[in-house]
Amino acid sequence: MAWLGHPSARKLGGVLMGRERRVALAALVAAIASLLSSATQFISVPAGMFVTAGAILILLIVRWDWIVKICRGTVLLAALVCMIALLTSGGVMYSASTLLRAQVTSTQQTSGGKKPGAKKPGAKKPGAKKPGAKKPGAKKPENPPPPPSPPPPDDWSDHCSALPGADTPALAETFRRLYLGEPALENVTPPPGAKSGGCTGPTTVYGDDLAFVTGMGEDGTMKSLGLISKIYGVAMFLAPAARRVREMIKRYRDLGGWPRTLAGHGDYYGIKTPFGTGILMRSAPVLDNGSGRTQGYVWLPPAAASLWIQATRLHGSWLWARFGGIEKNGEERIKFVSNLETNQTIATIFVDRKTGTARKAGQISSGSTQGPDISQDEVQSYAKGAR
Secondary structure (H helix, E strand, C coil): CHHHHCHHHHHHHHHCCCHHHHHHHHHHHHHHHHHHHHHCCCCCCCHHHHHHHHHHHHHHHHCHHHHHHHCCCCHHHHHHHHHHHHHHHHHHHHHHHHHHHHHHHHHHHHCCCCCCCCCCCCCCCCCCCCCCCCCCCCCCCCCCCCCCCCCCCHHHHHHCCCCCCCCCHHHHHHHHHHHHCCCCCCCCCCCCHHHHHCEECCCEEECCCEEEEEEECCCCCEEEEEEEECCCEEEEEECCHHHHHHHHHHHHCCCEECCCEEECCEEEEEEEECCEEEEEEECCCECCCCCCCECCCEEECHHHHHHHHHHHHHHCCCCEEEEEEECCCCCEEEEEEEECCCCEEEEEEEECCCCCCEEECCCCCCCCCCCCCCCHHHHHHHHCCCC
16 A cells, blocks of 8 residues: 555545535546446456556556546546546457357367266266167157159049050159140140040050050940050040041051141141051031031051142141042042132042041042151141131
8 A cells, every 4th residue: 555655645635624625536437437347247358458447547647647648627527538548448348248249159160079967978968878778658750651642633533544655654753744634645645634535444554565554434425535655655636536546456456646736716636656647627616517526537558648748838827627438449538728718728638547548639549558757836837827
């Protein structure tokens, strides 16, 4: 306590005698108390920071007369300056402590440091059970069942007892997509569902290359035929084309097809066979005699389809194939018509249904049963201008 005898300390005591000096003393004490209260939070701050703070505090007390002189003898102003200096010092120290703590915490997390009191790896709680220990009476967990397949559309489940191709597991997924989509197959007639496609029966397999199912209506009529061919891919045919395709399977044993495509007021299918590409077409979905009955398709086997595509190329636009009657020798007469309103005939051919051969009008003998593989895109380009 020898510092109390210092001349500056005696001066300070004299200064603090009056009312104004008591106010200054209170302000100084408040500043010191603020610094000390802040210092209690700086447990992790190095001791050097406290030494520095103590040196500042001693300097302010011992050299009080300097501050009074600087403040031109106003004691209250001098005390205020001390208080601001001490509070600023405390704030700086508090900020430094916060930053230091954050850095230490980050370093501990990065290096995998443990908090004080953390248990060692592998330490067990009193009474803790080993991993995998079974509770009395607990059942052994079972493997979760696989997610169920998406439910069929309501129109199918409401009318049909089994999904398409259910009796052939290896093909069931493809048949389901043919009839129900989920998702639909590319370059195939859109899935008809049960409403348009009927309910499918057992799968019919032809050798190793072809399998098909037929969809039947409640009245027993064939409403659809979906097939899978290893060579020609998948195809879907709707009535009345489905029955014609069923007959072709008996003849060709393997085939495929293009999707149903619109042409004018009618539509057509391309049929891919081992003898080339054939065409099924009709000019309208119903007969034009006012009866409202469904109009059937005219079938151009590969040899006849070859004559049709040649005539279409020469004419430069779509030609309708229309049935013209039966000749005495049993051949079918088919006319190629450019305009249904004027019924202008561009060419006439004769087709032998038994052999599949075809000839032009005026040609004595029929040619081969073979035909070319006609381009789907070429036919579609002509169909856009059908009238």
